[in-house]
Amino acid sequence: MSATPSTTIAVEGWETRKLPPQLTCRFTFNSYAQTRQFLDDLADLSESNGNYPNLHFAKDFVTVTIAAPDDGALNEAEAAFARQVNSLANRILQG
Amino acid sequence: MSATPSTTIAVEGWETRKLPPQLTCRFTFNSYAQTRQFLDDLADLSESNGNYPNLHFAKDFVTVTIAAPDDGALNEAEAAFARQVNSLANRILQG
Secondary structure, X not given: OOOOOHHHOOOOXXXXXXXXXXXXXXXXXXXXXXXXXXXXXXXXXXXXXXXXXXXXXXXXXXXXXEEOOOOOOOOHXXXXXXXXXXXHHHHHHOO | OOXXXXXXXXXXXXXXXXXXXXXXXXXXXXXXXXXXXXXXXXXXXHHHHOOOOEEEEEOOEEEEEEEOOOOOOOOHHHHHHHHHHHHHHHHXXXX
16 A cells, blocks of 8 residues: 555545644743733734734743744744744843 | 745744644544443554544544654555544444
């Protein structure tokens, strides 16, 4: 049985999902107040920017995951957004 | 700012994740007993086959997600496994 390339794999009743690449980073904070501040700032950034990353967080950390847009590739827009997220976190951590 | 292809996107401190394509299917059962039987049979199949799909289930359904192997492409091996999973489910549903 020879290997078949991904694009032709089809099993009736099953869906083939191609997930876009992601940029992901975990930010650790010193307090829940800092975590909340980061989430608030990130919400503002998302609204002004139109990029709503996937967030996973608990008391003292937030993991931010930015998916590639529909074209399936990470572009400079995602990298620029990631750098803005870094800036938000740094501003909070440096008080 | 021009778009940069995915392979060159790098932001310091951020990890680039390329998720493999997936085959996914939701199986609905008539009782929790059927669901458990399917999960048991699937566990046996996984052990004999070495393919451990991602499972999400509740009382009367199981969603099975088969990821591509490390080479990043879905191959006939994954399709064959999906068909075996179909057979398990059909056997249970047909009592």
